[in-house]
Amino acid sequence: MGIDPGLASTGIGLVSGSFAVINNYSFGSINTSKHYTQPVRLNTIYTKLVDLLKKEQPDIMVVEDVFVYGKNPKSGIILGKVLGIMLLAGDRYGVPVIELPVKTVKKILTGSGSASKKQLEMSVRRILKHYCCIKPDHASDALGLALAGLFRYGKKLKTGEKI
Numbered sequence: 001m002g003i004d005p006g007l008a009s010t011g012i013g014l015v016s017g018s019f020a021v022i023n024n025y026s027f028g029s030i031n032t033s034k035h036y037t038q039p040v041r042l043n044t045i046y047t048k049l050v051d052l053l054k055k056e057q058p059d060i061m062v063v064e065d066v067f068v069y070g071k072n073p074k075s076g077i078i079l080g081k082v083l084g085i086m087l088l089a090g091d092r093y094g095v096p097v098i099e100l101p102v103k104t105v106k107k108i109l110t111g112s113g114s115a116s117k118k119q120l121e122m123s124v125r126r127i128l129k130h131y132c133c134i135k136p137d138h139a140s141d142a143l144g145l146a147l148a149g150l151f152r153y154g155k156k157l158k159t160g161e162k163i
Contacts, residue, residue: 001058001095002145003049004138005066005082008032010045011138013146014056015128019154025128025146027139038081046085053093061090062149064141065099100148102141108148120144 004011010030017023030048032041053061063086066079083099090097103113109123121140125131127147134140 001052001056001061002142002147002149003061003063003086004141004145005064005079005086006138007038007041007045007078007082008034009136009138010049010082011136011140011142012052013139013141013143014058015143015146015150017150017154020151022128022147022150025130025143027134027143029136029139029142038078042081042085045082046089049086049089050093053089053095058095060149060153061086061095061097062145063087063097063099064105064145065101067101098149098153100145105144105148108151109144117141 002011002013002015004013008031011027012029013025013027015022015025030045032044036044063083066076066083087097089095106115106120107113109115109127110119112119115123117137121134121137121144124140124144124147125134128143134143
């Protein structure tokens with residue numbers, strides 16, 4: 001499972017397969033309204049994520065590592081809160097959580113850590129043989145995280161080796 005954290009829209013991507021062979025995938029997002037308080041929005045994300053974890057029982061959850069832009073540290077703090085509930089949900093339900101920087105995901109999927117967002121989305125589509133745009137963008141990013149997790153940790157998951 002890959003997760004692109006966001007307070008307004010958290011992208012979710014699920015892939016199943018073994019290492020480089022993808023058997024199935026799905027994607028979507030958890031959306032919250034700006035008309036609700038931050039605690040209500042965080043609870044909504046947590047509750048829906050827990051429901052997904054219970055239903056899908058992923059082997060691993062790969063979350064985009066949060067970084068703070070110098071111009072808007074408040075966004076980084078909010079993303080940190082969203083990431084915190086994801087770490088909590090993973091731990092509560094026994095799912096190992098790996099945080100990967102977006103540059104690492106880009107490097108794994110495109111060969112370049114400085115690839116554009118569009119190049120990453122095109123690589124995700126090519127790998128999945130999904131021929132139309134993946135929307136919302138957060139879902140595409142989440143699928144990229146899930147694929148990076150499968151490619152990087154798939155053999156360890158298959159053999160039961162500690163991640």
